[in-house]
Amino acid sequence: MDFNYTDTQDMLRDTLARFLADTYDFESRKKMIASDAGRDPGIWRALATDLGILSAPFSEEQGGLGGGAIENLIMMEELGKVIAVEPYLQTVVIGGGALKAAGGALADAVIPEIIGGNVIIGFAYAEPKGRYNLANISTTAKKDGAGYVLNGHKAVVYAAPWATHLLVTARTGGSQRERAGVDLFLIDAKSAGITRRDYPTVDGFQASEVYFENVAIPGDALLTGGIDLIEQIVDEATVAVCGEACGVTRKLHEGTLDYSKQRQQFGQPIGRFQVLQHRMADMFLEVEQIMSMTLMATLKLDLPAAERKAMVSLAKAKVSRSAKFVGQNAVQTHGGIGITQELAIGHYFKRATMIEGQFGSADWHLDRYEQLTLSDGT
Amino acid sequence: MNLEFSPEEIAFRDEVRTFIAENYPVELRGKQDEGDELSKEDFLSWHKVLAKKGWVAPAWPVEYGGTGWTPTQRYIWSEETARADCIRLMPFGLTMVGPVIYTFGTPEQKAKFLPRILSGEDWWCQGYSEPGSGSDLASLRTKAVQDGDHYVVNGQKTWTTMAQYADWGFFLVRTNADAKQQEGISFLLVDMKTPGIEVRPIITLGGEHEVNEVWLEDVRVPVENRVYEENKGWTCAKFLLAHERSGIAGVAASKRGVEKIKEIAKTEMDDDRPLLTNPFFRRKVAELEMDLTALEYTELRTLAGEAQGKGPGPESSLLKIKGSEIQQRITELTLEAAGHYGAPYFRGFGEGDNEHPIGPEYANRSAPVYFNVRKTTIYGGSNEIQRNIIAKMVLGL
Structure with missing residues (x-):
């Protein structure tokens, strides 16, 4: 058993942390979000070219540094510490992960472009009615000669306004909720017939409703693997979001601790009050358990599907609940100032809140865990 | 002891219900449903209707413009206004400074300020x-x-x-x-x-x-x-805080909030079934109703005590703590029901903006409202302070 990071992994974390410390302070982040694009494209370029770290989770044959899920965890945790609005999850973890798993000519062509910072991917999987069931989709991809024709509406596609490509789940066969017949396509975001309604999200990102109307896509846009592949990459993404939660909740706890030492009421720092000491101790317990569950799930991503799903669900359920506890108590301990836009703490709280439901709420994941491990009553 | 309304109280309820149906400003209808931010004019339009009727300050003594209603009638009033989704009135004049002025003020202060609080002339x-x-x-x-x-x-x-x-x-x-x-x-x-x-x-x-x-x-x-x-201003301040606390329970509004969650969860689909049939979600709704009922009957006992001349004492801290926690849980469940559509940041319809909202209408403001309502356990004396009050004043610790 070994929970140590390698020297290379430590170096990756240091490189990114130092870069973000220089570029991603609270005021700079505010300016990026307020700008027309809603981000600073220079940051992404620097991650790709100056730092060269978008290559971290890709194999050496693909031009990467030979890493994987642990590297993604490191990246997500550090990005979470500054509540970065960078499309790393969507582009590298999800898009890159799907291409790595599916392989083939499309992967060989696109992965170097991801590493080079030229490709940004939006993951169009959610639909207005489907909630968290990845197979409950009505977007269709009909075979048409050598290619397909795409029709449908995808909901809340993070990073879509910035995307060069969309990774789309669509039905090539089967009925509404059937697992068979769900496929994954990587398509040009500028394809004719795609329209978007763009909007900001409550946690500072940019997202879109994406509509496909008779969008003709080439046959080689299909990433083979079907629903099993989709579930695998969503599990990887779920664990990556847990990694982000490690950074976000760590900062919520630290910020609360600092504030409780500075804020004076009744002639003493409020951190001297036992009721707040116990609360901050409890927050600390939750942050540590978020870290433990995230590492556990990261190390189990290569297990057979049923075990992988069960353990990812257990982790995400715990992370969702703990993120809520840490976020709510961080705000409560700050008092009024915690609900304003003025302090960073409120912005971390907003992201923590969105993490709770991303890729499934605590209830949904506990339910999935129960069905996989407890349903036969033994 | 009994929980039934008398025939007179039922008649009063019907009168109130009819009055609201006929007089609630048309331009306000449906507004709170969408979690809109209300303008000064919005707040004043309902205030003025009630002022004209003489119902704007039910709890005030009759000599200063109160209604003389019994606690049960006041309870019926808050139930009916919440049931009809009426906007709440701004409390700063009506339930905060008004009672301070009629309790501690000079005759000149009463004559100058109380009528203008009732009419809505002063904000x-x-x-x-x-x-x-x-x-x-x-x-x-x-x-x-x-x-x-x-x-x-x-x-x-x-x-x-x-x-x-x-x-x-x-x-x-x-x-x-x-x-x-x-x-x-x-x-x-x-x-x-x-x-x-x-x-x-x-x-x-x-x-x-x-x-x-x-x-x-x-x-x-x-x-x-x-x-x-x-x-001696602290005497007024303490008096006002106790008053503010008792109104802060918000039972009627929270009951309406729970009803709205049920309406949402009947139509919102959770994969292949309505969300309300999801046992986890349904259990949380049931738990909310359990705690809300406990709060409601605690408040009713307090109101009955008030009718017998016991002013709102430190026990009203209980109403503030439980009331605010329930308000927060309602917003939490609404956000949970919204699923993916909790994320879009939608600022409401601007002038002449006919764009459709993003996702189901209730979802539009679910996250901002959830964030905003974190304030209820902080304002009006934070819940930590309320627990201190109970420990010291009620438990003698």
Whole structure:
């Protein structure tokens, strides 16, 4: 058993942390979000070219540094510490992960472009009615000669306004909720017939409703693997979001601790009050358990599907609940100032809140865990 | 002891229900459903309808313009207004400074201010908290020094709700720096148009402008606008906080909130079934109803006690704690019901903007409302302070 990071992994974390410390302070982040694009494209370029770290989770044959899920965890945790609005999850973890798993000519062509910072991917999987069931989709991809024709509406596609490509789940066969017949396509975001309604999200990102109307896509846009592949990459993404939660909740706890030492009421720092000491101790317990569950799930991503799903669900359920506890108590301990836009703490709280439901709420994941491990009553 | 309404009470309920149906302003209908931010005119339109009817301040003594309703009638009133989705009235005049003025004020103050609170002519705000004085309110530093027949006030207040609209504010100020903290505070009524007052917005997490900083520089306030004796303002402040707490339970509004969650969860699909049939979600709704019923009957016992002459005491802290926690859980469940559509940040319809909302309508403001309502366990004396009050005043610890 070994929970140590390698020297290379430590170096990756240091490189990114130092870069973000220089570029991603609270005021700079505010300016990026307020700008027309809603981000600073220079940051992404620097991650790709100056730092060269978008290559971290890709194999050496693909031009990467030979890493994987642990590297993604490191990246997500550090990005979470500054509540970065960078499309790393969507582009590298999800898009890159799907291409790595599916392989083939499309992967060989696109992965170097991801590493080079030229490709940004939006993951169009959610639909207005489907909630968290990845197979409950009505977007269709009909075979048409050598290619397909795409029709449908995808909901809340993070990073879509910035995307060069969309990774789309669509039905090539089967009925509404059937697992068979769900496929994954990587398509040009500028394809004719795609329209978007763009909007900001409550946690500072940019997202879109994406509509496909008779969008003709080439046959080689299909990433083979079907629903099993989709579930695998969503599990990887779920664990990556847990990694982000490690950074976000760590900062919520630290910020609360600092504030409780500075804020004076009744002639003493409020951190001297036992009721707040116990609360901050409890927050600390939750942050540590978020870290433990995230590492556990990261190390189990290569297990057979049923075990992988069960353990990812257990982790995400715990992370969702703990993120809520840490976020709510961080705000409560700050008092009024915690609900304003003025302090960073409120912005971390907003992201923590969105993490709770991303890729499934605590209830949904506990339910999935129960069905996989407890349903036969033994 | 019984829980039934009498025939007279049922007749009263029907009268109230009919009145609301016929008189609630058309332009307000459906507004709160969408979590809209309401304008000053919105708030005043309903206020004025009730003022005309004589129902705007049910709890006030009849001699000052109250209705003379029994606690049961007041309960029916709050039930019916919540049931009809009426907007709430701004509490700063009606349930905060009004009772302070009719309890502690001079005949001149009563004659001048109470009718204008009832009519809605004056919009009030509350100058209590300061940057360094939140939970420890008695440490406040805004200073008032007497100069002839005026006080000269200097300092800074914060979290002043809706001060951007206010005509008048009630302020706690320090008039004796040498006395023990609570004994050097006075209660002043301040015309917000007085030179030297500056109101600066504070924007909260959902993007709303509800609260403000109020800066006071050499603001001259006539001594006749002090309520009660000099240095005895803390008595008014404590009286007001107890009043504020009892209204803060918000039972009727929370009942309506739970009903809305049920309506949402009947139509919102959870994969292949309505969300309300999801056992986890349904259990949370049931638990909310359990706790809300416990709160409701605790409040009813308090109201009945009031009818027998027991003023709202430290027990009202219980109503504040449980009421605020329930309000938060309602927003939490609404956000959970919204699923993916909790994420889009939708600012409501602007003038002439006919764009459809993103996702189901209830989802549009679910996250901002959830963020905003974190305030309920903080304001009106944080829940930590309320628990201290119970420990000290009720339990004698």
